[in-house]
Amino acid sequence: TTNNQYWDESSEAISRSDLEALQLDRLKLTLQHASLSHFYKKKFSEEGVDISSIKSVRDIRKLPFTTKQDLRDEYPYGFLCVPKERLVRLHVSSGTTGQATAIFYTRADLETWADLLARCMYMAGARPGDTFQNLTGYGLFTGGLGFHYGAERLGMLTIPAGAGNSKRQIQLMKDFSTNVIHIIPSYALLLMPIMSEMGIDPRRDLKLRIACVGAEPYSEEVRRRIEDFYGIRVYNSYGLSEMNGPGVAFECPHQSGMHIWEDAYLVEVIHPKTLEPVPDGEYGELVLTTLKREGMPVIRYRTKDLTRIIPGECECGRVHKRLDRMQGRSDDMFILKGVNIFPVQVEQVLMNIPEVGNNYVIVLRQENNIDNMIVRVEVNDKIFVEDMRQLQRIQKKITHDLKGELLVTPQVELVEPNSLPRAEGKAVRLIDERKF
Template sequence: MDPGVELLGRSDLEALQLERLRRTVRRAARSPFYGARARQYGIDGERIKSLEDIRKLPFTTKQDLRDAYPYGFLCVERQHLVRLHISSGTTGQATAVFYTQRDIDRWADLMARCLYMTGARPGDTFQNLSGYGLFTGGLGFHYGAERLGLLTIPAGAGNSKRQIQLMRDFATTVIHIIPSFALRLMDVMTEMGVDPRRDLQLKIACMGAEPYSEEVRCRVEAFFGVEVYNSYGLSEMNGPGVAFECPARNGLHIWEDAYLVEIVDPATLEPVPDGMLGELVLTTLDREGMPLLRYRTKDLTRILPGDCPCGRVHRRLDRIQGRSDDMFIIKGVNIFPVQVEQVLMSIPEVGSNYRIVLDRENNIDTMTVQVEVTDRIFVEDMRHLQRIQNKITRELKSELLVTPRVELVEPQSLPRNDGKAVRLVDHRNPYNT
């Protein structure tokens, strides 16, 4: 732990933030993109007298990053860069994030701080079940774990049986895993007759990269016998290590010495009060190669009011409630896939996978929720299946205010991969048919 930063008083933290914000605004103006903006809006570091003055600056969007691809946000000469990550951009043009050696070091420090906070210590074995390469989740956790002095196994994604073998052979205590792969591993372990509570030494699981519900956390904790720590980050802000849970596991401390946080109404872009849901907007406070000012993350969350029993003043974000991009509208109602997941995972007969399929029949939108049931249930009689189906329909309707069609399917019949789960299939786009 770095008490000098983590346990700063609020006013000292804010003084540090203001100093770093002014430096960041000055530095950002060296990039072609912010340089042009600075001339256009007449804004420089000198005009930032308080943290609130950040509102004088315009937002930066994913589209700005795309338009300025590849070098438009760069503040240093190319020979000072040591790393490049690409977000492949499911929705089109890629975006690039560049790092100097100092940026890599600070990022590793933040990740080490996160892992330390969960209780991981030298002597622990850390198995990183995350894709390496361009995806920041792999190298981000890897560098942080080595920085903290954990015995780091760069296991990578997939290959469930080898993962289990590694956990056994090296008495793995800490893992980093995406939620859909954790659910998949549960199935494989069950098939193989491996009981993690009996056969493995796991105690801490860091989960992130996909939004997941409290119910998924409970299932993973119960099966693996671990404490699950929620992890948040995005490649535009380095990658993982932006916000992380402490042992209170009631919200994610966002590292305010490195990121200035705002929550805004996604429609009006005005700040919302603590406790209100809105879009997370972040400004880097300690990045050299590619600072970003007021970056709209599209992630929906809220600031949790009140102090944390752990003593850290860094404010807590609620778990991500979805992305404005993920939200779909059906019959005029805004729905986030995570709402569906919350309902499903609270029903014991539901297995580990589901899928939402949107369609248009006779110009009317339909929503079908395909749900895998557990092995135990599937062999039982039709009347029982019907009862479960009705129960799911009823509970989804009560949460969503829309009545979906519910289909029960065999265990492990829905498409799945070891990468990110596809939870939503939208056939309504006329160009798709």
């Protein structure tokens, strides 16, 4: 490339009109291709969809949605559009609830995916010659191999550290001067006290520059905590198995929303009840269509992730639209005393309080027919846990701040640092013990 800012200049520095022309071409191809699958062949004929009537990108609204349930019902091969012999990779989305879904990749799909991830990391400032350490689980989870091949494609020395084994992670960072990491936010928080225990000050002893952080919702406050502790810049990273995995949307150096790669994914935001599009700037459910997927294209996939398109242009000059931080999945939202709450709203309040440590869990419980929210919070390791007066003051402050934000009064329980259970992968932030 001639311009040092771009990994893929022709895709990143494209004009809006060229991008839309490209999208239409790719959408038409995708639809022709998708019609070969068992699922879309049936779906298009049942709903009387005539793909030749798609004359503009906006016409996508004439097409039916695809849901997670469709992917489950068609498990394992119902979405395939190529002979099985052409597949070279399988990932399975665990799905926190219910049956798994299978995602297949051809060689071309893996190339596309690795290239998108290289593009993301290059945009954030990663360069050939850097050392990249991947601190997420490998295996069926797409975050492991997805970032791994993206980092190698970019030209970084890639360390497939995997999840857990914290002391060894830190040792690797030190020994090989790791510059770029991929880590889920809850693990980035849990690693902090372990570093301190080992006498490592990341700003002094490590060479970290960039963290790609995603795979689960987190708040702006958590971003700040990670940036401050490690002395790095945190770039929000979004993706889902149904759309390959990570590499769907990523932040640029302006850290003001995630550019969604519109040459590879067609983006819509809809009202989750009426299913009508919402205007840019308004929150709704993200709906995505693959534009460059060969093995199994997915059309108008309802992600259940709630976000909005940030209106206006980004200072970096890329025309690819920006998604705001995910509020969570519509499934994560809970209703307490008539109020709709996302776990990340609780997190945002907690992480703004300096005495609060790095782990918490929300428990919903029914007592005497009344729903209660118990917020169990670790205090930070500088708090002396025998000092009852101080603990009471902290507890009162947390209760007050949560009530101010959520309009319901939680029951706040303070616990010692590092005492709450930790998940191997994505954190479990909500335990709902209520009977329905």
